[in-house]
Amino acid sequence: MIARPVRIDALSLMPRLPWPLPALLAWAAAWLVYLGLQGRVVPVAALVVACAVGTAASVLGQGWWRRGLIATGFPLSLALSGAASVPAWAWLVPLALLLLVYPLNAWRDAPLFPTPHDALRGLSAAVALPTGARVLDAGCGLGDGLLALRRVYPAARLEGVEWSVPLRLLCALRCPWATVRRGDLWHDDWSGYAMVYLFQRPESMARAAAKAQAEMAAGTWLVSLAFEVPGATPHARLQPDGGHAVWVYRMGGQPVASRPAAAL
Numbered sequence: 001m002i003a004r005p006v007r008i009d010a011l012s013l014m015p016r017l018p019w020p021l022p023a024l025l026a027w028a029a030a031w032l033v034y035l036g037l038q039g040r041v042v043p044v045a046a047l048v049v050a051c052a053v054g055t056a057a058s059v060l061g062q063g064w065w066r067r068g069l070i071a072t073g074f075p076l077s078l079a080l081s082g083a084a085s086v087p088a089w090a091w092l093v094p095l096a097l098l099l100l101v102y103p104l105n106a107w108r109d110a111p112l113f114p115t116p117h118d119a120l121r122g123l124s125a126a127v128a129l130p131t132g133a134r135v136l137d138a139g140c141g142l143g144d145g146l147l148a149l150r151r152v153y154p155a156a157r158l159e160g161v162e163w164s165v166p167l168r169l170l171c172a173l174r175c176p177w178a179t180v181r182r183g184d185l186w187h188d189d190w191s192g193y194a195m196v197y198l199f200q201r202p203e204s205m206a207r208a209a210a211k212a213q214a215e216m217a218a219g220t221w222l223v224s225l226a227f228e229v230p231g232a233t234p235h236a237r238l239q240p241d242g243g244h245a246v247w248v249y250r251m252g253g254q255p256v257a258s259r260p261a262a263a264l
C-alpha cells in the first residue's frame with residue numbers, strides 16, 4: 001500500500017492569503033527581482049524575469065480581475081515610474097507571458113482554476129478503482145486535480161494533460177509521481193483510462209460526455225467537478241462539505257448524454 005502523501009507547498013497555501021496580500025507580495029517580489037538584476041543583466045532581461053515572476057504569481061489570485069492585477073501590476077508601475085530604459089517592443093513581454101500561461105485555446109474550455117484541496121473526498125467510496133488503474137486529469141493546470149485524485153486514489157497511475165506549456169511544467173514539478181504531458185485534451189485518446197477527471201466549463205460537458213462514451217470502455221468513469229453533463233443521469237453526485245458538486249458518470253450501456261435527467 002502506498003502511504004498517503006502529506007505535502008504542503010507554497011502554491012497550496014498562497015491562495016488562502018487575504019486579498020490584496022497576494023498582489024502586494026507578487027509586486028514586491030517582481031520589483032525586488034528587477035532591482036536585484038540591475039547592472040547584472042541587460043535591462044530587457046531584467047524586465048522579462050521580473051514580469052515572469054509577476055505572471056507566475058498571478059495564479060494565486062482568485063478570479064480574473066485579481067489575476068490580471070497581479071500580473072500587470074509590476075510592468076504598469078515600472079512604466080509609470082519611468083525607471084525602465086527598454087525598447088518599445090519590450091512592453092509586449094508581459095502580454096506574451098500572460099498568453100503563455102493562459103493560452104487563448106485553453107480559454108475556450110476553461111481557464112485555470114484549481115481543484116480545492118478536499119474537493120474529491122468520498123469519491124473512492126463511491127467508485128472503487130483497482131491498484132494501478134489509469135486515471136487522467138484532462139486539463140490538469142497546476143496539478144491540484146492530480147493532488148486531489150492522489151489523496152483518494154493513492155494506488156492509481158495518475159496522468160495529466162495540459163495545453164499551457166508553463167502550467168504543464170509546473171504541474172510536472174508539483175506532481176513528480178504523475179505522468180504529465182502537454183497536449184489538447186480533446187485530441188487525447190481516453191480509451192485506456194479507468195477514470196477521466198475534468199474541471200472545465202458547463203459548455204464543455206456535452207462534448208466531454210460524447211468523447212467519453214465513444215472512447216472509454218464500459219464500466220469506466222467520467223468524473224466532473226462542479227459541472228454536470230446536461231440531461232444525463234449520474235451514478236453518484238457527491239458534495240463534500242458543501243463545496244462544488246462532484247458528478248460521477250459510469251460508461252457503458254446507453255450513451256451517457258442521452259439518458260433523461262433524474263432528480264437525485
Ligand SMILES: C[S@@+](CC[C@H](N)C(=O)[O-])C[C@H]1O[C@@H](n2cnc3c(N)ncnc32)[C@H](O)[C@@H]1O
Binds near residue numbers: 109143145146186198
Ligand atoms: C479549471 S482548470 C482545472 C485545472 C486542474 N484540472 C485542477 O482541477 O486543478 C482548467 C485547465 O484546463 C486547461 N485546458 C483548457 N482547455 C484545454 C485543452 N483543450 N487541452 C488541455 N488543457 C486545457 C486550462 O489551461 C486549465 O489549466
